[in-house]
Amino acid sequence: MTRPSFVLFVGATGSVGRLAVAEALRRGYRVRAMVRDISHAGLPQGAELFEGDLTSVESFTRALDGIDGIVFTMGSHVSAAMIERVDYGAVRNALIALNGRKVRISLMTAIGITNMDTPxxxxxxxxxxxxxxxxxxxASGNEYTIVRPGWFDYGSPDDRRLVLLQGDSRRTGSPTDGAVPRDQIARTLVDALDCPDATGKTFExxxxxxxxxxxxxPLFAALEPDFPGSLDGVHDDDNFPPSAQPERVLADLRRIQTMNA
Ligand SMILES: NC(=O)c1ccc[n+]([C@@H]2O[C@H](COP(=O)([O-])OP(=O)(O)OC[C@H]3O[C@@H](n4cnc5c(N)ncnc54)[C@H](OP(=O)(O)O)[C@@H]3O)[C@@H](O)[C@H]2O)c1
Structure with missing residues (x-):
């Protein structure tokens, strides 16, 4: 895929999302920001605002018109049900709305997510x-980069040298796992969009x-790609068997794999 030209930001009003929007505008991308409430978005001039609901496939169908890249930075802190609807649901709904059409994806998740045993x-x-x-x-067959940031803004101002790790082995669930400034997460998500060496890679x-x-x-190039066809990041712990997932998750996976077939 060539460099995307028109990028949808999901979670655009978040603490990282708004920095990613600004970074993409600086780089000359055409930007559409999906927001809950246009009147409170407070995003930089130049971003096209799209008022939508990330829990709705129909919203994404409209939001994705003309889009060839997506940056996901959303996240709920409210309840397990909302985390399913927002953190997982936004990705699910966007992929279903795409119906197999290919876009370049940068997805932000979190360091330590392969540790299920945290409070x-x-x-x-x-x-x-x-x-x-x-x-x-x-599973979607899109070109992607998955960025698992450490603790946002927990380091000292002199900590600016980016380090990309794989295998998700730092997972105490505390800032000792590593910190990273929000603006550098935004930069990494946007840099990945047009860097072939970042494609198909998952890293902390x-x-x-x-x-x-x-x-x-060079940092992207030094990473190992995920195994083609694998659901997990390269070197991730094999501790989350697909067969043990809820039926609705398996149904989503089957649906998205079928769209990609
Ligand atoms: N803090 C850390 O150290 C750290 C480290 C690694 C990963 N993370 C993860 O990064 C993610 C983002 O964190 P953040 O601090 O940037 O969060 P944030 O500032 O609260 O931003 C969350 C974004 O998601 C959107 N959102 C939340 N609930 C929504 C809903 N029900 N419907 C529509 N949009 C919704 C918010 O929209 P509104 O503006 O409209 O609310 C906002 O754009 C979280 O999942 C967090 O767990 C955090």
Missing amino acids: RNRQYRNHDWKRRSERLVR LIAEHGDEQPDLT
């Missing part, structure tokens, strides 16, 4: 739903002491 995951299933959203993207993103790299291509 928050036991209560909210936030890791599980994000992990299932990753699986839908991998943290920042350590040092300067920010001017070009992320």
Whole structure:
């Protein structure tokens, strides 16, 4: 796929989403931002605002008109049911609305999501739903990059050197797993859109002491791609068997795989 030209931002009003919108505008992308309430969006001039509901396939059908790239940065903090509808549902609904049409995708999830044994995951299933959203993207046949950021803005101002990890082995569920500035997450999501070396890759993103790299291509190039046909990130723990997933998730997977066939 060539560089996308018209990118839909889902979760555009979020703490990372709004930085990603600004970054994409700076890079010359045409930007459409899907927002709940246009009057409270507060996004930079130049972004086309689309008032829509990310829990609705019909909303995405309209929002995706003319779009050839999507950046997902949404997330709910409310309840397990809302995390399913927002974190997972937005990806599901967009892919169903695309009906097999191909776009370039950058998806933000989180470091540590392959650890199911955290207090928050036991209560909210936030890791599980994000992990299932990753699986839908991998199954969809779209060119994608999946970015699992560390703790937002928990580092010192001198921590700007980006480090990309694979295997999701840092998963204590605390900032010791790594931190990363929000603007650098936004930059990475947008950089990935037109970088062939980022395609088909899943990685954790943290920042350590040092300067920010001017070009992320060598960092993307050093990563291993996900195995073609695999639902999981390369080197992820094999601790989330597809056969143990809820039937509605399996039905979504089958539907999206069929669209891609
Ligand atoms: N904080 C961290 O250290 C960290 C690290 C890794 C990953 N993450 C994950 O990153 C994700 C985003 O975090 P954030 O801090 O950027 O969140 P945020 O600022 O609360 O942004 C969330 C975005 O999702 C949208 N959203 C939430 N619920 C919605 C709903 N019911 N319908 C439509 N849109 C909805 C919000 O829209 P509105 O503006 O309209 O509410 C907003 O655009 C979260 O899932 C979080 O778990 C966080």
